Amino acid sequence: MGSVNDTSLCVGKTPWWKEAVFYQVYPASFKDTNNDGWGDIPGLIAKIDYLHDLGVDCVWLSPMFESPQKDMGYDISDYQAVFSRYGTLSDVDYLISACHTRGMKLILDLVVNHTSDQHPWFQESRSSKTNPKRDWYMWKPARYDANGNRMPPTNWRSYFAGPTWTWDEHTQEYYLHLYDTSQPDLNWENPECRKAIYDEAMRFWLDRGVDGFRIDTVNKYSKRVDFPDAPVTMPGETDQPAPEMWCNGPRIHEFIREMNEQVLAPYNAVSVGELSNTPLPEQVLPYVSAAAKELDMVFEFSTIRLGTGGPFHGKYLYREFPLSELKQYVATWQQWLEGTDGWHTVFCENHDNGRAVSRFGDDSTAEAWEASAKTIALWQATLTGTIFLYQGQEIGMVNMPKDWPIEAEYKDVESLNFYKEAKASGDVERIRKTEEGLRILARDHSRIPMQWDASPNSGFTKEYSGLFVHGAFRPVLQEDETLFVYVKDDQGFEEGDVQAEKRRKALVVMNFSGKPANLQEHNLDVAATPGCKHGEERLLVTTLRKKDMSSMEAGTLRPWESRVYLSF
Structure with a gap:
């Protein structure tokens, strides 16, 4: 029927998902309708008009499947059932319909690198070495040191701290898990396992009408099956980082092409992978x-x-970074697609990271919070690629208060494991730095309840999609540590779609600091008053409130103020 990057569902030459706005919903904290302390799918349905009015084209629903919730639903015990606190299959069916009747789409999280250890597949796999599903997971015998002590098959360290191997007493072998011990990795080398994934975790939902998937840990399905030890990069530690043993492995492109050919393409399903x-x-x-x-x-x-x-090992040992480093990464990932047939995503928040305003902006005062949140929003809206928003980002939600105690208020398995490891070290400075890092970076910050008392929001319309979604990115003043400046030019990636006489450029000027910035010192001579022209430029948007715009200064940006100038 179709293929990845299929054009049968396009407007003109452009697939719908390139110009769409995606919005991630983390169901546990989005909207609670029955007062049990958990968000639920009826809550999302109740707010679907809010998302539609916000301009959302596609909802990405994080895992709502049956799960013991050791990793907040990323440990799935039944791909075809809904966790009871979230609702029922009928609720999901109604959500699909609610999205489609509003011209919106719905994608689900596809978590198929691993399952819960409570999944029937794993229960069968661990029942005996001769069970038909034994090879659906990755089992290995123990190693022994010179003194006869049992050791894991490799020295690989997991993402959640500790070894990637857990001993199973019943069958006297270890099983592999890149994440928590309760999340055993599926064996993608087994074709029967892959077929079950396609049938039970994908076609089941596509047949119900979902429009595609955000695919979790998409480049980790192919492991090094010779299982060598990782080089020692953390002296004194038993377990060593080993991403080269499972990221972008020898058969990964074969596996993903097969997934596309057998499932995604026939359903014209959109796919976005976590890489x-x-x-x-x-x-x-x-x-x-x-x-x-x-x-x-x-x-x-x-x-x-x-x-x-x-x-x-040191994920939560926070380090300061200059604005120029941020700008360099942005420039690299904005320009890498030029001359290719690929595509890119634009995002600065998700369920695995602290809030953007607390990390890239300034939440120290109400004034700084508002100004920096608007600047971050403008930054994201003017970058090339498909925009992905995380719930609460549109109202500038920030991290949890810094005085909340970690042991009492932080719930995430990764946060707690790293904190426990730091405390077990007995190193006072490491403990202090880990606490500091968790207060900035922990996954917990993005998972606190959505604040529904937010004021209305606004943003760019589709009128400028050719310029901002598709336009070429040209960095300016890359070494400056205060101003973040770039030009968007719709003579960029898809020139055939833009008539020559309608080609435009936009100058994006953002003050990423809490101090005024003089533009003329950088030879940025731009207009100041909305609607007025300066040469061929006019101010398209500013982050200032309307009441403050009459006092704008042409040559000066206020703290965290940003502007976009349009030229023809």
């Missing part, structure tokens, strides 16, 4: 090239991971 530990553009392009027929889009995390100490 971690893939920091080079030449590594990313094979996943999103239209010719490769794998995925429509991916999330690449270089920008959103700024400030972290890496994904393993």
